[in-house]
Every structure is written in C-alpha cells, then in structure tokens.
Amino acid sequence: MSYFLTWLALMVLLALTTASSYIPMGIFNTVANMGISCAKALLIALFFMHLRGASALLRIAAVTGLLWLALLFGLSWTDLGTRPSAPAPIDARR
Amino acid sequence: MSYLTEGFTLRSWLTTRDHKRIAVLYMIAITAFFFVGGAAAALIRLELATPAGDLVSAETYNKLFTIHGVVMVWFFLIPSIPSVLGNFLVPIMIGARDMAFPRLNLASWYIYVLGGLFTLAALIAGGVDTGWTFYTPLSTQFAEGNVILVIVGVFIVGFSSILTGLNVIVTVHRLRAPGLTWFRLPLFIWAHYATALILLLATPVLAMTLTLVALERVFGIGIFDPALGGDPLLFQHLFWFYSHPAVYIMVLPAMGVASEIIPCFARRPVFGYRFMAYAILGIATIGFLVWGHHMFVSGQSMYAGMVFSMLSFLVAIPSAIKVFNWTATLYKGSIVFTAPMLYALGFVGLFMIGGLTGLYLASLALDVHLTDTYFVIAHFHYIMVGGSVMAYLGAIHFWWPKISGRLYPEMLARIAALTIFFGFNLTFFPQYLLGWLGMPRRYHEYPPEFQVLNLLSSAGAAVLAIGYLLPLCYLGWSIFYGKKAPPNPWGATGLEWQTASPPPQHNFEDPPRVTRAPYDYA
Amino acid sequence: MWAFLATEVLFFGPLFFGYVHGRAFQPEAFASASHHMHVVLGTLNTAILLTSSFTMALGLRASQTDRSPRLWLWLTVLLGLAFLGIKGYEYTSEWSEAASAAGGEARFYFLYYATTGLHAVHLAIGIAIVSWLALRARREMPIEVTGLYWHFIDIVWVFLYPMFYLLERYG
Known part of the structure; x- marks a missing residue:
C-alpha cells in the first residue's frame, strides 16, 4: 500500500512540476522545479529504496x-x- | 601447502580468485609499467643533460613526458601499493579468507592490464603531446595524436580503480575477524580504507571529464569551448577535483606502510594511534577541498585563489600530526636499521621535504613565481617518488618473506636503499634550485647557465636507475635461492605474521580471534 | 551497493556541472533550446519511468513474500523499453535541429545528448539485468540490489526532466 501511495505522490508531483513551469515566476520556476525533483528523489529513496528503515x-x-x-x-x-x-x-x- | 604451490600452470594463475595470487599478478604488471615510465624518464634526463635540444625533437620530448606522466600516475603510482600490497594484505590483516568479491578482484586486474596495454600502444604508436593533464583547449582542438585513444585507456583503468576501491570497502566492513574492532585495525587498513573512499568518490569524475574532452574532440562542440560560451577552466576544476585527491590515493597507502614498518623496527607501539587514524581520514577529506591551488595563475578569480590557498594550508595539519607521531614512535625505541626501515625513514624525511615545499606553492604570491617551474616538478616528485615509491619498495621488502616465503640478501638490500635515497636526492634537489632560479617545466632545451644543476640531476637519475634495478635482481634471485623465511622473521605483531610464510590458500588454518590493540610491542 | 551508487552520482557529476555552468552564464540560449524539446513525450517518459520504479518495488516485495516476482519484473522491463523507444524517437526528431544549433544552444544540445545518452545506457544495462532476473532469479538479494540500481536511474531522470524540458516553458 505504501508503494502505491508513493507512486501516487510521485505522479502528483510530476503534474505539479510540469504545470508550474508554465507559470512565469522568474527564478522561482527553477526553485520549484528543483525543489519538487528533490522531493521526488527523497520519496523514491525513502520508500522504494527503503532508506527509511536503513x-x-x-x-x-x-x-x-x-x-x-x-x-x-x-x-x-x-x-x-x-x-x-x-x-x-x-x-x-x- | 602454500598459495604458491596450489598450482603451477599459467592457467592456474590467470584464472585464480585468490587475492594473494592476484596481488602477485599486479606486482608483475606494475613493475613492467614502472620500467616503461622509467625509460621515458631516462630519455628526458638524457635530453636535459645539455642545454641544446639535440637528442630528441621538441615534439618527441612532449610525447616522452606525456608517456612518463600517464604511465607513472595511472599505471604505476595509483595501483602500486593499494593493488599489490593492499590486495595481498588487507584480507590477511583483518583475518579474512579472501576479499569480499574475489571474481571482481580478478576482473579488475584484467581491466587494468587491458587498459594499460591499450594506452601504452596509443602512447607509443602516434603518441600524445598534451602532458598527463589533458588541458583544454589544447587537448580538444589543437593537439595532434591519439588523445582519444589514450583517454579511452585511462577511462578503462578508472574502472579497475573503482572496482578495487569497492572491494576494499566492503571487505573491511564485512569480513573483519571476531574481536577486530575499528580501533584495533592496523593503520595500514585505515589508510587503505580511506584510499578506497577517495578512489570511489574521485575516479568517476575523472572518467566523465575525460569522456567530455573526447566527445568535444570528436564533435567539435562541448562545454569547454570558449567560442560557444564555454570555459576551459571548467575542465581544470573537474580534472583537479580528481587529480588532487589522486595524490592522496598515492600517498595515504604509503603512510599506512610507514606506520607498520616504523613501530616494528623501533619496537614501540605507534605513538597516538587514534590521532593517526583520524589524521588519515582528515587528509582524505581535506584532500578534496584544495584542488584550486593547481589553478592560481590560470585566470580563476582571486577570491577562489584565496579560499583554496587557505584550505591547502589545512592539509599540513594532519600531515604534520603523522610526521610528528612517526618521530615520536622512534623516541626511546630500540631501532634496527633493516632495509625496510631505511626505506620507511627515507619516506618520512622525503615526504616532509615534499610537504613543506608544498606550503611554498600553496602561498598565492609565491606560487606566481614558482608555478610551472622545476620547483613544482621537484615538489611532487618528493611526494610521489620520495614518498610513495620509497614506501612501496619498503613494503615490498618488509612483506617479501610473506609474499615469496624467502628472505632477501639484507646487505645488498641496505645498499640498494641507500643508493636510491642518494640518487633520488641528487636527481630532484637540484630541480628545486632550478625552479627557484626560474627554469620552466616541459621544455626540451634551456639557457646554458642552468646546465650544471641539470647535469647533476641527470647524473642522479643514473644512480637512481641502478638503485631501482638492484632490487629487481636480488629479489628475483631470492625467489629461487633465498633462505626459507620463518612465519615471523621480523618479530612483528599483526595477523599477517601469525600465519605461515607464504600463507596457505585461505590465509589461516584456524580463523583468528583478536583480543588486543595493534602494535603490541614492548 | 550504496557505495557504488555514490560513485555513480559523481560519474554524472561533470555533466550536471557543465549544465549548471551553462544555465548560469547562457540562460537565454539554454531556455530557447529547451523550447525545442518534446515536452509531452518527456512528461510521458517521466511517468513511465516512475511507474517502472513502482513495479520494480512490487517485484521485490513479491520475492520477499515468496510469490513469483516475474510478472512485475517483466512489466518493469516493458516500461523501460517503452522509455527507450520514446527517447529514441525524440533523439532522431531532434537531431537536425541539434546539428544546426550554434553557440549556447549547441552546448545545450551537447549536454542534452551526453547526459540523457549516459542515462539511457544505464537504463539499457538495467533492462538487461532485470530481464535476466526475470528469467532466472530465485533469491531475494539480487533483486534488491538491482532494484536499488533501477531506482537510482529513476532519480537521475527526475532531475534531468526539469533540467532539459521545463526551462521557461511559459515564454
């Protein structure tokens, strides 16, 4: 179940990052993109790669x-x- | 039944998974590369014996010092102590039967030999004139020759380094004998552990950077080309991010060796064991923070120069801790001047000179005068040859009875050690003076007023060559005619001396159990 | 394995480094070149790769609970192949523009091809290993290690996607 939730969260974040890049925010576009990427990476590392209990x-x-x-x-x-x-x-x- | 008598066929050697046999394979390959690089050095010194460029042309000279640099750095110094003695000793010193990944271990030897022969072929047929540093835009746009092929070769050898590093790290983490806690590890193991970390964290950067150079050469576009808005200094940052820590890949294992030999022949436990271990990790870490000192006059920002200069001075602290602790280990010891001890003491002294002159070069203003002169050449040869090669030879002598099961002729070995020490200083000390006087590196001719010092240096190189050939002869002789070695000829502590010489295939008849701290002399 | 992944991070390092340099010093050229990327395909590919990590994780769980991981592993392989297929289509359709680009745009394309190319090579190796596992593996250990590798490739792509596809999309 936690895998599925992780996957769902990843998809939501993907939609968010793509959508955000169509809104002009100057430097904050990059910040948002990289922030969301870090969040996604963290999700993958913690749940798919089991770093949470490592x-x-x-x-x-x-x-x-x-x-x-x-x-x-x-x-x-x-x-x-x-x-x-x-x-x-x-x-x-x- | 020792590991040497497990099988005598070539096949039994080339398909072995025994770390000890792989170490011997490395030793043979590395010795061959050492003499190739040495031959190039001999030609360089021969050319520089006279001011005129009369022996070889400027192009040939450029190719010669490239051969010398590439071969000595990547095919001798970096794998020397870690791959030969590290491979042989790490499992034995921690009481393991073998490395964690024996097949990977053998694979990395094959990768090393493959990359080495490939590079050597490219260097000799056609050649490269960029020096071992491959600076852009020379390497990407202007240099003739086999730049790409040599890069491919170095890339291949990089994998060998990475695999060896992985193997050492996993071995030290997983396979320590019962009771062998981290602070009971010999400093040799600490040094190799830190070296393996550097190999893992630095080598991939070099591999990818050189790949980018090769791609830029092929396609004519890339990230280093200023015409496209790129920056050649990007290359230097990336290159030295690997190549400065690479110096510590060469010298940390040498420090590990000195930390084994000196306590043994001073009959004293090493002074300040914990500080020694922390200093090793400190050097490994700080070594990653100082690469910009190779770039003081490259046009990098002044602010960066100041930051890197300050950080470079920091390396002196853990290095000095080590030198002082080795000296303190000698204090009130009953010192025996055996051949390995002569090499180890030579290492400490020469490393100290090399390190102190490094402080000259780390000072911003002084470096403007000294950069790209023979002062730099002398400085890093004191570290790499005076440091690493001396320690490598000391280690080969110290553990020779363990590796071969034979004793070498002690008197000859002492003579060789002294010859090398004398020849080394005669070769490289004049180069400090030459650099101070302003003679630039990488030229095949020079003004006549520099001739006396250059001639001294060339004469020293001849002495050094004899010094290096001597061990090859008497160690080779001892394999067949040397006296049989007892398990512990030096009366040393350490697990490797508690098993037979040479050790059986799986190192120990009974798995050892460790109850004491290392260096239990007294 | 984690030590190996640390090595891999640094292997990609110089490419990221070159990109950051370009982004900092040639922002306009990088943004305009980025507009030529197929953002729809890129987004689709990101979704595919994230899903493949999900199936890979399910494969590992199956092997841990004594069920057959095969289905999940083959699904992972399939998703990986789909990714490579789409990527290949993008590569060929972008090639002519890339070849005629100049200045900062040329650097952008160079980095794009080098970085995603290296990523694709990693993925191809991953696909080969996972297929082999799907055919042979009985034990849990190799699946776990391969999974780490697979997720690592996924993480790299998570960063590559906004770096190359999403620059100033609003412009």
Whole structure:
C-alpha cells in the first residue's frame, strides 16, 4: 500500500512540476522545479529504496555522493561565481 | 601447502580468485609499467643533460613526458601499493579468507592490464603531446595524436580503480575477524580504507571529464569551448577535483606502510594511534577541498585563489600530526636499521621535504613565481617518488618473506636503499634550485647557465636507475635461492605474521580471534 | 551497493556541472533550446519511468513474500523499453535541429545528448539485468540490489526532466 501511495505522490508531483513551469515566476520556476525533483528523489529513496528503515551506515553512504557533488559545485563556484567581481590580476589588467 | 604451490600452470594463475595470487599478478604488471615510465624518464634526463635540444625533437620530448606522466600516475603510482600490497594484505590483516568479491578482484586486474596495454600502444604508436593533464583547449582542438585513444585507456583503468576501491570497502566492513574492532585495525587498513573512499568518490569524475574532452574532440562542440560560451577552466576544476585527491590515493597507502614498518623496527607501539587514524581520514577529506591551488595563475578569480590557498594550508595539519607521531614512535625505541626501515625513514624525511615545499606553492604570491617551474616538478616528485615509491619498495621488502616465503640478501638490500635515497636526492634537489632560479617545466632545451644543476640531476637519475634495478635482481634471485623465511622473521605483531610464510590458500588454518590493540610491542 | 551508487552520482557529476555552468552564464540560449524539446513525450517518459520504479518495488516485495516476482519484473522491463523507444524517437526528431544549433544552444544540445545518452545506457544495462532476473532469479538479494540500481536511474531522470524540458516553458 505504501508503494502505491508513493507512486501516487510521485505522479502528483510530476503534474505539479510540469504545470508550474508554465507559470512565469522568474527564478522561482527553477526553485520549484528543483525543489519538487528533490522531493521526488527523497520519496523514491525513502520508500522504494527503503532508506527509511536503513542503518546509519547506508544513510551515510547514500548522502556521501551528494555531499561530494556539493563540494565540487560549491568550491568551483568560489571561482565561477566571483570571477567577474574579483578577477585574477592577469584579467584585471586588461 | 602454500598459495604458491596450489598450482603451477599459467592457467592456474590467470584464472585464480585468490587475492594473494592476484596481488602477485599486479606486482608483475606494475613493475613492467614502472620500467616503461622509467625509460621515458631516462630519455628526458638524457635530453636535459645539455642545454641544446639535440637528442630528441621538441615534439618527441612532449610525447616522452606525456608517456612518463600517464604511465607513472595511472599505471604505476595509483595501483602500486593499494593493488599489490593492499590486495595481498588487507584480507590477511583483518583475518579474512579472501576479499569480499574475489571474481571482481580478478576482473579488475584484467581491466587494468587491458587498459594499460591499450594506452601504452596509443602512447607509443602516434603518441600524445598534451602532458598527463589533458588541458583544454589544447587537448580538444589543437593537439595532434591519439588523445582519444589514450583517454579511452585511462577511462578503462578508472574502472579497475573503482572496482578495487569497492572491494576494499566492503571487505573491511564485512569480513573483519571476531574481536577486530575499528580501533584495533592496523593503520595500514585505515589508510587503505580511506584510499578506497577517495578512489570511489574521485575516479568517476575523472572518467566523465575525460569522456567530455573526447566527445568535444570528436564533435567539435562541448562545454569547454570558449567560442560557444564555454570555459576551459571548467575542465581544470573537474580534472583537479580528481587529480588532487589522486595524490592522496598515492600517498595515504604509503603512510599506512610507514606506520607498520616504523613501530616494528623501533619496537614501540605507534605513538597516538587514534590521532593517526583520524589524521588519515582528515587528509582524505581535506584532500578534496584544495584542488584550486593547481589553478592560481590560470585566470580563476582571486577570491577562489584565496579560499583554496587557505584550505591547502589545512592539509599540513594532519600531515604534520603523522610526521610528528612517526618521530615520536622512534623516541626511546630500540631501532634496527633493516632495509625496510631505511626505506620507511627515507619516506618520512622525503615526504616532509615534499610537504613543506608544498606550503611554498600553496602561498598565492609565491606560487606566481614558482608555478610551472622545476620547483613544482621537484615538489611532487618528493611526494610521489620520495614518498610513495620509497614506501612501496619498503613494503615490498618488509612483506617479501610473506609474499615469496624467502628472505632477501639484507646487505645488498641496505645498499640498494641507500643508493636510491642518494640518487633520488641528487636527481630532484637540484630541480628545486632550478625552479627557484626560474627554469620552466616541459621544455626540451634551456639557457646554458642552468646546465650544471641539470647535469647533476641527470647524473642522479643514473644512480637512481641502478638503485631501482638492484632490487629487481636480488629479489628475483631470492625467489629461487633465498633462505626459507620463518612465519615471523621480523618479530612483528599483526595477523599477517601469525600465519605461515607464504600463507596457505585461505590465509589461516584456524580463523583468528583478536583480543588486543595493534602494535603490541614492548 | 550504496557505495557504488555514490560513485555513480559523481560519474554524472561533470555533466550536471557543465549544465549548471551553462544555465548560469547562457540562460537565454539554454531556455530557447529547451523550447525545442518534446515536452509531452518527456512528461510521458517521466511517468513511465516512475511507474517502472513502482513495479520494480512490487517485484521485490513479491520475492520477499515468496510469490513469483516475474510478472512485475517483466512489466518493469516493458516500461523501460517503452522509455527507450520514446527517447529514441525524440533523439532522431531532434537531431537536425541539434546539428544546426550554434553557440549556447549547441552546448545545450551537447549536454542534452551526453547526459540523457549516459542515462539511457544505464537504463539499457538495467533492462538487461532485470530481464535476466526475470528469467532466472530465485533469491531475494539480487533483486534488491538491482532494484536499488533501477531506482537510482529513476532519480537521475527526475532531475534531468526539469533540467532539459521545463526551462521557461511559459515564454
């Protein structure tokens, strides 16, 4: 039964994300899309992949990949996000 | 009945699922690649003995240092200690019968050899001149040669690394002997566990990044091309996200080795065991946060440079903890200068020099002067050759009686160790000076005022070559004529010394039970 | 298996990274290229894949309760094949536009083909394994592990769908 409810929730979220993208909300379109995607991923992970009742070790393993991806994005963004405002000296001279 | 006498046919070796035999297979393959990479290095040093570019052309020189880099990094250093000694020792040290996935283990050896031969063929027939770093847009738009084929080869070998990493992690989690709690694990196991984590988390990024380079080369469009609004620095971020942690893939297992050898020959328990274990995990984690220090002068934002510089200094803390603890382990110990101990002490000293010069390079302003000079070359060779290769040789000597069941000639081994130490310093110390004076890397000719130091370096390379050939000879000799080794020739602690030399097929006659902390010397 | 999935996350990492870079620095080009995607087919495909995860989970439950998981596994395979079929149709119909795109749009298509292509390869491997399970498996363990892999592929798609199909649809 919980599988079916999960599936139903996923379908509702899918409809929601598709519908929301036809409403102009600026940056919040992306926020909504990604937020709903995260919710869907969480549903799949918790119920279909049984992370809900899993041991701490498995939960850590599941989060590690995402955490490391966040490191890649976050630290790269110290460069990509700030290059216009704090350029390297070689670019600042130009 | 030992694992070596379970079958003598080639077939029994090539289809084995015994982790010990797979380790020996790795050892043979890795030694072959080491000498290929070494031959390229010899030609490089020969060319640099004179200021003029007279031995090889500039193109050939570029291809030579690419061969040297690609082979040494991906086909020797990264698999060296983890795949040979890790494979042999991890199950024995934790009292298991084998790795968690024996078939996968054998598969990763085949993948390694396949990728290695493929890459080597591509490197020699046609060659690649981008260096091992494959920087865009050189690699995507301008470089001639077999860039794509080499990328495919490195990609294949990446799978071998990932599978080995998975195997080690699952083995350490699942197969520890009864009573062997996490804080009773030898530091060698801790180091390999951390290395396996890095292999799993970093290697896939490299694989996909190089795939993107290859795709961009094929289709002419991609994410790195500035003409399309892309950014070549994206490549550098992704590449160093793998390649900086890769340094720790090379050096963490070496630290594990030193942590086994030094307590044994100082007859003292390792100083600050828990701190050593935490430092290993610390290095593995912080190693992922510092990659931008390879990019200080690449045009990345100044703000990023500052962040990465600060984070890079952080690595020094756990590294220093380890160096101080090894030194403290020696304090008031009864030290025996056997060959493995000479290598281990050499490792500590050279790693320290390499690490301290790393701080020079992590300083933003100083790096502007030193970047892309021989100072960088000397720095990372002190870590990789002075660190990893010394530890690898020390480990081979230390566990040789266990692997082969024979003792090697001790005097010759000590001479070889000292030759290597001397040759290494003669080769690479002058390169610090050259870099400080401003000699850039990756050129096949140079102004004549640099010749004296370059000649010293080339002479050192010759000594080093002799030093590396010596163990090959006497270890090979000892397989047939060496004295039979007792189970525990060094009087060491650790489960691997409680079984026969060489161990039986499933490692232990009776499954061991662990009741004490490791390094129970005293 | 979870360790393997962590590896897989990072395997997709550079592609996501390239996408985020493009989205941040070439938003107009990415949005206009996204308008050429078949949003109906994409949505349908998302529904198909989510449903396949549902059948996969039911297959595992069946094997845990000593019933035959076969029906559910074959259904999963069927849904996976349907996904690939629709995807293949999209690929061919978008190809001419992709080949003539320039600048940021070309980068968008490159990422689209590379990322969804890698996803499709994963799915094809998944289909092969699940078919094999449907033919042979008696035990629960392989179904559980394959299920994790299958759900992982599903999760990747959950993110790919809004990334490529839903940019500024209102425009």
